[in-house]
Amino acid sequence: MYQGNSKTAQENLDEVLTKSCPYCRGKIPIKAVKCMHCGEWVKENNAKFCPHCGIEIPKKAIKCMHCGDWVEESLKELYIENELKKEPDTKLCPFCDSEVHYNALKCKHCGEWIEKQVDLNEITNPAKDAIIGEAVREGIKNLRDIIGR
Structure with missing residues (x-):
């Protein structure tokens, strides 16, 4: 009789909902940005994180949509400078x-x-x-x- 995959449904679910920390290899939730085992910030290769709150933000973001802080001070200055140059709509x-x-x-x-x-x-x-x-x-x-x- 064919037994198929020996993993249980819970093990399959855990595999889908977790990832390994790149520093300590501990299992952490897939959406985690900080490892609960070693305390290191976990960054994906293509992800960008707010330097103030640590939550993932879009790559081209100049301001964090979660905490409202500017990602970089120089971006804030450029944004304000460009806004002042705009003609009224x-x-x-x-x-x-x-x-x-x-x-x-x-x-x-x-x-x-x-x-x-x-x-x-x-x-x-x-x-x-x-x-x-x-x-x-x-x-x-x-x-x-x-x-x-």
């Missing part, structure tokens, strides 16, 4: 005060056209005069249309 619509995409030309909430605001102090005098003149001509034209002349 949104702006407020001047008509309905809703958030719209920074480069939006028309508000998706109220439907009004959002014109790019020009700082007249940054424009040279001839250009400023041209912009003001165009605005005055446009205003007079709109006024004539309203009056009916």
